[in-house]
Amino acid sequence: MSQNVRVLAARSCFDVVDQGMSLSEVLPKSQALLDNALDKALLQEICFGVMRYLPQLEAVCNQLMSKPLVKQLRPLQFLLYVGIYQLKFMRIPDHAAISETVEAARELKGQSLTKLINGVLRNVQRQPALFDFDNAPDAVQHNHPGWLITKLRQAYPNQWQQILLANQQKAPLWLRVNSNKLSPTDYAAALTRAGIEYSRPIADLPAAIKLTQAQDVTSLPGYAEGWFSVQDAAAQYAAYLLQVDNHHRVLDACCAPGGKTCHILELAPDAELTALDKEPKRLVRVHDNLFRLGLKANVIAADAAVPDNWWQGKLFDRILLDVPCSAIGVIRRHPDIRWLRKKADIAPLCELQQRILQQCWQLLAPGGILLYATCSILPDENGAQIxxxxxxxxxxxxxxxxxxxxQENGWQLLPGEHDMDGFFYARLLKIATNSETT
Ligand SMILES: C[S@@+](CC[C@H](N)C(=O)[O-])C[C@H]1O[C@@H](n2cnc3c(N)ncnc32)[C@H](O)[C@@H]1O
Known part of the structure; x- marks a missing residue:
């Protein structure tokens, strides 16, 4: 039997915020407990919304309750956020939002709290001024943790508010047409025939198609045939910037789940590509993607920062380092990142990024190109590294x-620019030294 959407939403948000699990881990498991697609979509919308507005939802509760619910009652505190989010931000009729949330409280063993929950929600319904945050602290006004706001403010004194606002938007669904199988124009025609609205707004990304409305990608034309992949437009620059030819030996050193690996091979199918990732589990997706798209790579589970353990001794002509990063550039797509990532995570990540960069540089042939990429917008992980x-x-x-x-030590795309994710690229060329040229 299908479970209660609000119960699942409250539990999922609790798992993320209090237990430190990622929404991409928690949500599919919760969605699997629901029977129909509409309920699955509703669950996602509520969880994403609670992540996007958590500080304001907390602040509203603080105005209406003497203290938050703690210990075993924490899931019920999140149920309150679920209820308030529906009332404030969704088009669900108020009476349904309230009665469904109170019903969910019973299922969460909150029988004794149904009066309180009902009372809080009715107050939210009656008092729109509870959401007046003009004089609230930055973290509440902008719905981001204070440390991150401070960092973004320092890095982007004129754009930080625009960035925070962009992070609150829903990310569009971008496709990358597999030009190995058909032309982007032919795929666009297939979408038109299927009655699916789209645009092709970025002139220097010929294979990028933006769908006007998000949908189940498996039902789009040519999914099983490998006609397209889902990939944000910002990430689609990587394969072009790497300038791969069919005769090149290529290393994609942090490859999983394989989005950029596959794009490189779509552009240069005969390139000899080594796709490496430290996480064997994540490599399953790489194999799946290569198979679906009809592409071939040498896939290895290994640590890019320790080449002695896996490098065969032949230099690479091209290296892509899409390094592990804070992912602060993709908050609009993964709204839970802002709560999962901590200030203390940044320095160790930077240390790892620099180590991978220094070690893989030794594997690049003179005259070769190394592309350093992150989906971060923090200068520490980007320009400062370079x-x-x-x-x-x-x-x-x-x-x-x-x-x-x-001067900028790379190309920084900010979230929302041309409706793309935040991304950073730096293209490094290896100069042939005198001893090598003579
Ligand atoms: C940003 S993701 C890569 C995304 C991928 N390039 C794509 O386009 O689909 C970073 C990847 O680096 C991997 N990783 C982290 N540390 C690593 C290391 N020391 N060596 C190799 N891979 C590593 C992670 O497992 C993760 O899959």
Missing amino acids: ATFLQQNSDARLDELPQHTT
Whole structure:
């Protein structure tokens, strides 16, 4: 039997915020307990919404309750957020939102709290001023943790508010047409025939198609045939910037789930590509994607920062380092990231990124290209990494891309720019040293 959507939403949000699990881990398990697609979509919308507005939902509760529910009652505190989110941000009729939430409280063993929950929700319904946060602390006004707001403010004194606002938006569904199988124009025609609205708004990304409305991708034309992949437009720049030819030996050192690996091979199917990732479990998705799209790579589970354990001794012509990062650039797509990521996570991540970069640089042939990429917008993980690296490696030169100047040490895309995710790219060229040229 299908379970109660609000109960699942409250439990899922509790698992993320209090237990530190990611929504992409928790949500599919909760959705599997629901019978129909509408309920699954409703569950997702509520969980994403609670993540997006958590500080304001907490602040409203604080105004209406003497203290938050604690210990074994914590899931019921999240149920209150679920109820308030529906009343404030969704088009569910108020009476249904309230009665369904109170019913869910019973299922969460909150029989004795149904009066309280009903009372809080009725107050929210009656008092719109509870959501007046003009004079509230930044964290509540902007629905982000204070440490992150401070960092973004320092890095982007003129754009930080715009970035925070972009993080509150729903991310669009971008597709990348597999040009190995059919042209983007032919795929666009197939979408039109299927009555699916789309646009192709980015001139220098020919295979990028933005759907006007999100939908189940498995029901789009050509899913099983491998005609397209789901990939944000910002991530679609990687394969082009890497400039791979069919005769190149390529390393994709942090490859899972394989979005960029597959794009590289779509553009250069005969390139000899080694796809590496430290997490064997994540490599299953790489194999699946390669299979669905009809592509081939040498897939290895190994640590990119320790090449002695896996490198076969032949230099690579091209290296993609899509390094592990804070993912602060993709908060609109993964709204829970802002609560899962802690300030203390950033320094160890930067240390790992620099280690991977320094080690993989040794594997690049003179004249070769290394593309450093993150889905972060924090300068510590991006431009500052490249500055440090360039200081320490005289055989490296930062290539100026059409999109940026070398002064910025790379190309920083901010979330929401052309409706894309936040992303960073730096293209490094390996200069042939004198001893190699003579
Ligand atoms: C940003 S994701 C890569 C996304 C991928 N390039 C794509 O486009 O689908 C970063 C990946 O780095 C992997 N990773 C983390 N530390 C690593 C290491 N030391 N060596 C290799 N891979 C690592 C993670 O498991 C994760 O899959």
